[in-house]
Amino acid sequence: xxxxxxxxxxxxxxxxxxxxxxxxxxxxxxxxxxxxxxxxxxxxxxxxxxxxxxxxxxxxxxxxxxxxxxxxxxxxxxxxxxxxxxxxxxxxxxxxxxxxxxxxxxxxxxxxxxxxxxxxxxxxxxxxxxxxxxxxxxxxxxxxxxxxxxxxxxxxxxxxxxxxxxxxxxxxxxxxxxxxxxxxxxxxxxxxxxxxxxxxxxxxxxxxxxxxxxxxxxxxxxxxxxxxxxxxxxxxxxxxxxxxxxxxxxxxxxxxxxxxxxxxxxxxxxxxxxxxxxxxxxxxxxxxxxxxxxxxxxxxxxxxxxxxxxxxxxxxxxxxxxxxxxxxxxxxxxxxxxxxxxxxxxxxxxxxxxxxxxxxxxxxxxxxxxxxxxxxxxxxxxxxxxxxxxxxxxxxxxxxxxxxxxxxxxxxxxxxxxxxxxxxxxxxxxxxxxxxxxxxxxxxxxxxxxxxxxxxxxxxxxxxxxxxx
Amino acid sequence: xxxxxxxxxxxxxxxxxxxxxxxxxxxxxxxxxxxxxxxxxxxxxxxxxxxxxxxxxxxxxxxxxxxxxxxxxxxxxxxxxxxxxxxxxxxxxxxxxxxx
Numbered sequence: 001x002x003x004x005x006x007x008x009x010x011x012x013x014x015x016x017x018x019x020x021x022x023x024x025x026x027x028x029x030x031x032x033x034x035x036x037x038x039x040x041x042x043x044x045x046x047x048x049x050x051x052x053x054x055x056x057x058x059x060x061x062x063x064x065x066x067x068x069x070x071x072x073x074x075x076x077x078x079x080x081x082x083x084x085x086x087x088x089x090x091x092x093x094x095x096x097x098x099x100x101x102x103x104x105x106x107x108x109x110x111x112x113x114x115x116x117x118x119x120x121x122x123x124x125x126x127x128x129x130x131x132x133x134x135x136x137x138x139x140x141x142x143x144x145x146x147x148x149x150x151x152x153x154x155x156x157x158x159x160x161x162x163x164x165x166x167x168x169x170x171x172x173x174x175x176x177x178x179x180x181x182x183x184x185x186x187x188x189x190x191x192x193x194x195x196x197x198x199x200x201x202x203x204x205x206x207x208x209x210x211x212x213x214x215x216x217x218x219x220x221x222x223x224x225x226x227x228x229x230x231x232x233x234x235x236x237x238x239x240x241x242x243x244x245x246x247x248x249x250x251x252x253x254x255x256x257x258x259x260x261x262x263x264x265x266x267x268x269x270x271x272x273x274x275x276x277x278x279x280x281x282x283x284x285x286x287x288x289x290x291x292x293x294x295x296x297x298x299x300x301x302x303x304x305x306x307x308x309x310x311x312x313x314x315x316x317x318x319x320x321x322x323x324x325x326x327x328x329x330x331x332x333x334x335x336x337x338x339x340x341x342x343x344x345x346x347x348x349x350x351x352x353x354x355x356x357x358x359x360x361x362x363x364x365x366x367x368x369x370x371x372x373x374x375x376x377x378x379x380x381x382x383x384x385x386x387x388x389x390x391x392x393x394x395x396x397x398x399x400x401x402x403x404x405x406x407x408x409x410x411x412x413x414x415x416x417x418x419x420x421x422x423x424x425x426x427x428x429x430x431x432x433x434x435x436x437x438x439x440x441x442x443x444x445x446x447x448x449x450x451x452x453x454x455x456x457x458x459x460x461x462x463x464x465x466x467x468x469x
Numbered sequence: 470x471x472x473x474x475x476x477x478x479x480x481x482x483x484x485x486x487x488x489x490x491x492x493x494x495x496x497x498x499x500x501x502x503x504x505x506x507x508x509x510x511x512x513x514x515x516x517x518x519x520x521x522x523x524x525x526x527x528x529x530x531x532x533x534x535x536x537x538x539x540x541x542x543x544x545x546x547x548x549x550x551x552x553x554x555x556x557x558x559x560x561x562x563x564x565x566x567x568x569x
Contacts (some may be wrong), residue, residue, distance in 0.1 A: 100551060102551070103551055194511070196528045307513075310505060310509055311509055318486060322487070325555065327560055331553075333487060334489045338494070341490065344506060346502060348482050349474070349482045349506070350506075351477075352482060352485060359509075359510070366516050367524040371524055420525060420526075420528065444527075
């Protein structure tokens with residue numbers, strides 16, 4: 001048995017029944033890292049010493065048949081934009097190259113209490129700004145399915161680590177698709193929860209009204225198990241919502257008979273590659289075969305979503321990144337990479353006197369219309385499905401000189417963030433030997449419906465392919 | 470919006486954003502900002518938004534307050550641990566007033 005290849009659930013069962021120890025599992029994952037990391041470059045920092053201490057603690061508990069949660073003793077990767085007390089956190093930026101956080105993010109504290117073993121901090125686009133992980137100031141992560149291609153972004157390190165079995169699961173963050181799109185590109189499961197479901201305290205802020213932390217996992221069930229641990233109200237984040245957290249594993253049912261699935265025609269329009277559309281349409285047909293009712297819907301405002309996003313997001317980025325003044329922490333502002341500078345400039349321009357009404361405010365109003373359109377749609381359907389990314393994983397370097405082309409990679413994921421909805425990407429097949437992701441979106445707080453549909457699909461039509469490494 | 474963004478405007482925005490940019494960056498961003506803004510506004514101007522309220526965030530939460538009670542926070546040394554320049558137990562900043 002290759003321990004590093006286990007799912008979270010399998011790993012936990014093995015630990016609990018003492019087939020192997022957390023130390024053995026952790027060593028297996030680090031052995032895998034030593035083989036694959038030179039090819040993939042998923043990590044900015046490996047925390048082997050921390051991991052072995054955490055594994056030892058987990059083994060003490062497991063030795064007396066105790067656990068703290070279904071995560072106890074299982075090795076995980078953390079996106080390097082989630083602050084970890086005493087452990088360097090860079091947001092993949094030179095400006096934070098020597099930043100040692102004096103506190104931990106709420107999600108990380110929750111994972112620690114749940115018995116996590118941290119493998120390391122994963123690569124990302126600088127301050128999570130990008131769709132390919134090429135904007136990292138440190139390294140370019142490669143897609144495990146094809147090392148000449150990008151893993152997606154911005155959580156590309158987390159998705160590549162999970163896909164290459166260099167972590168059993170990972171945390172990412174999603175502002176305009178940064179969990180779902182790399183999950184799609186790497187053939188793994190990625191969930192962006194409802195805005196307010198998971199605390200953002202200690203998530204280095206990119207665009208505060210859009211950012212949300214979520215799991216990247218090998219299976220749908222694993223995503224439910226992780227969400228159970230990280231969800232919930234946090235007094236430290238006044239945008240987290242005080243709402244009961246259900247047991248998300250209770251929604252994992254293989255039946256979807258009669259469920260109403262909306263298929264927006266705009267999600268298969270211009271810009272969506274034929275091979276992606278074909279693979280996703282096949283997957284949707286399979287959902288129909290399982291007894292779901294397909295309903296064609298129209299979301300005309302999603303056409304403008306990318307324009308709304310590329311005004312609102314940079315505006316919030318410019319405000320959030322104003323804190324990097326080189327006084328309290330971090331280096332001087334010339335250390336920002338070029339995409340960060342571009343977004344700060346765009347945002348500052350959109351918010352500046354004389355342009356605020358025409359740009360930011362106009363975008364915020366169209367955002368309202370987009371939000372209302374989704375609300376109308378969810379009166380008719382339980383979930384909305386379509387492709388996660390309009391294209392297959394692209395070649396490294398292919399889009400870096402053309403920001404507009406890079407921005408269009410987010411076209412199908414940003415509407416979900418603008419409306420604050422939950423969305424998941426699950427692998428639904430291969431095209432040209434590259435993974436294709438099916439995106440499932442539901443109304444606010446309806447992660448349960450997403451889990452139901454995703455689990456039913458996965459159990460009936462398992463995606464068993466693995467990258468050859 | 471067919472209006473092109475000028476070099477002078479970009480320089481002004483860079484100073485508002487406190488971003489030290491090189492002349493070649495200013496030139497590059499002048500082109501790219503124009504391109505992205507034009508793409509965005511061409512789409513958005515077609516949408517009627519009279520009587521539509523703007524959305525800043527989606528949860529609807531307003532004025533989230535907590536009881537005004539002191540809670541433990543960072544120690545002075547923790548708060549100062551990432552600064553490049555300090556003076557005794559303080560952050561050191563540039564003077565904002567002239568000497569005379």
